[in-house]
Amino acid sequence: xxxxxxxxxKALVELERDHEAFELHPGGANGYLVFARNRISHxxxxxxxxxxxPGERRHDEPRLLASIDSxxxxxIIDARNLSEEWAYFLTPRCGDGDLDNLIASxxxxxxxxxxxxxxTTGASAIHAKGLIHRDLKPANIVCQGGTPLIADFGxxxxxxxxxxxxxxxxxxxxxxxxxxxxxxxxxxxxxxxQLGLVTYQLLGGTLPYDPxxxxxxxxxxxxxxLTDDFxxxxxxxxxxxxxxxxxxxxxxxxxxxxxxxxAKTALxxxxxxxxxxxxxxxxxxxxxLTRVRADTDxxxxxxxxxxxxxxxxxxxxxxxxxxxxxxxxxxGDTFRRVPSLPNGSLGDLVKRVS
Amino acid sequence: MNILGVEFETKKLNYVLLVCDGDEFEIAQSxxxxxxxxxxxxxxxxxxxxxxxxxxxxxxxxxAIKDKPESGQMRAGAAALKMEGILLASATCDVEFVSxxxxxxxxxxxxxxxxxxxAYKAAVAVYRKQAA
Numbered sequence: 001x002x003x004x005x006x007x008x009x010k011a012l013v014e015l016e017r018d019h020e021a022f023e024l025h026p027g028g029a030n031g032y033l034v035f036a037r038n039r040i041s042h043x044x045x046x047x048x049x050x051x052x053x054p055g056e057r058r059h060d061e062p063r064l065l066a067s068i069d070s071x072x073x074x075x076i077i078d079a080r081n082l083s084e085e086w087a088y089f090l091t092p093r094c095g096d097g098d099l100d101n102l103i104a105s106x107x108x109x110x111x112x113x114x115x116x117x118x119x120t121t122g123a124s125a126i127h128a129k130g131l132i133h134r135d136l137k138p139a140n141i142v143c144q145g146g147t148p149l150i151a152d153f154g155x156x157x158x159x160x161x162x163x164x165x166x167x168x169x170x171x172x173x174x175x176x177x178x179x180x181x182x183x184x185x186x187x188x189x190x191x192x193x194q195l196g197l198v199t200y201q202l203l204g205g206t207l208p209y210d211p212x213x214x215x216x217x218x219x220x221x222x223x224x225x226l227t228d229d230f231x232x233x234x235x236x237x238x239x240x241x242x243x244x245x246x247x248x249x250x251x252x253x254x255x256x257x258x259x260x261x262x263a264k265t266a267l268x269x270x271x272x273x274x275x276x277x278x279x280x281x282x283x284x285x286x287x288x289l290t291r292v293r294a295d296t297d298x299x300x301x302x303x304x305x306x307x308x309x310x311x312x313x314x315x316x317x318x319x320x321x322x323x324x325x326x327x328x329x330x331x332g333d334t335f336r337r338v339p340s341l342p343n344g345s346l347g348d349l350v351k352r353v354s
Numbered sequence: 355m356n357i358l359g360v361e362f363e364t365k366k367l368n369y370v371l372l373v374c375d376g377d378e379f380e381i382a383q384s385x386x387x388x389x390x391x392x393x394x395x396x397x398x399x400x401x402x403x404x405x406x407x408x409x410x411x412x413x414x415x416x417x418a419i420k421d422k423p424e425s426g427q428m429r430a431g432a433a434a435l436k437m438e439g440i441l442l443a444s445a446t447c448d449v450e451f452v453s454x455x456x457x458x459x460x461x462x463x464x465x466x467x468x469x470x471x472x473a474y475k476a477a478v479a480v481y482r483k484q485a486a
Binding site for chain 2: 113114120121125281282284285294
């Protein structure tokens with residue numbers, strides 16, 4: 001905390017009257033993020049200190065957050081001005097962390113779809129106000145009790161009357177929709193593209209955060225020839241753009257075998273590189289996800305065991321090595337072999353059990 | 355004015371959004387939401403979440419629901435009644451039930467799927483009533 005600017009240290013002294021257990025979060029972008037606990041209510045809060053030159057848009061983030069009333073958008077508790085340059089706002093601290101934490105915990109297939117539906121609802125509330133988020137990614141979505149909350153409004157912008165798009169955000173090349181690289185513009189369908197990528201990750205698809213994971217052999221050679229950090233960063237972005245524009249940023253082969261045809265179709269329609277062929281609004285996304293939910297069994301990973309809990313039946317597919325799995329079914333406190341089902345590959349057994 | 359026509363069919367909620375301006379209207383959106391299970395809390399909550407997204411995305415001024423009796427031979431099924439309850443509880447606008455007779459009196463809509471015709475007709479019936 002000692003390294004914080006003087007105005008912020010003074011603000012923290014003020015905040016100490018009603019708050020305790022301050023903890024600086026290392027990941028605060030565009031300012032500083034401090035966690036604390038209210039001395040009276042004992043509620044855990046997040047304090048976001050933000051910096052901005054005086055002007056109309058300086059307080060956009062807390063104002064826009066406060067303007068959205070949705071169970072899937074983080075709510076504002078308070079906002080204060082500190083100086084000409086610094087201000088802060090308070091929100092509840094979400095104990096489950098961000099969506100990257102949830103993705104790392106490998107949620108079950110149905111849990112993944114339900115979280116994607118929650119984000120869809122939050123995004124639909126943002127769009128209903130004529131706003132575009134432009135930076136929907138796991139790090140900007142927090143979770144509380146299994147409910148996703150869209151949290152970071154730093155890139156949210158208002159669409160002008162009669163306009164369908166606005167200038168693209170320069171954040172997160174990995175999540176940038178392909179059209180925004182070409183046109184520098186971004187609309188509702190850009191948010192749908194980003195939601196598609198997040199849904200793919202929730203369902204277990206791999207999306208490496210290291211840009212070099214997307215390099216071809218020749219890219220490494222070109223990259224090595226660049227000496228300037230800015231040029232290297234631009235080159236990494238161009239490789240991601242090439243992959244996104246070609247529709248092969250995501251690899252359906254990395255999805256677990258229980259992610260079926262309807263889910264893949266929905267993901268393709270959300271992440272289509274051509275915005276005209278992408279789903280056009282969040283109602284259509286919600287509709288597609290309800291169909292996927294109805295069509296998906298609730299498999300999940302428990303370590304390296306694939307587990308299905310369906311009403312009163314629990315089935316586990318346990319690895320035997322060499323890509324073979326053994327199908328077992330819960331009987332009381334123990335597991336017994338599923339009769340008439342031989343050992344097989346994961347994909348084959350999932351298909352037969354489902 | 356936005357009129358959202360709705361029909362519940364087994365475990366599906368079919369909807370058609372009409373955007374009406376004076377004597378004219380056009381179909382702005384149409385799709386279907388699906389309830390995966392009727393006796394699972396998580397499933398009903400997921401459906402409610404989807405309904406809220408659909409309402410945010412369609413911004414209806416009125417919701418027109420094809421009426422189904424709650425008793426008798428033609429009564430609505432359990433799934434339909436649960437979906438209807440979720441929609442009514444989530445709606446922040448007026449809701450009007452449209453009888454089968456009023457639905458039959460409407461012409462089918464062009465360019466929409468057969469399973470969405472009753473939702474379309476429910477919306478048209480309410481539009482006509484409001485325009486009269």
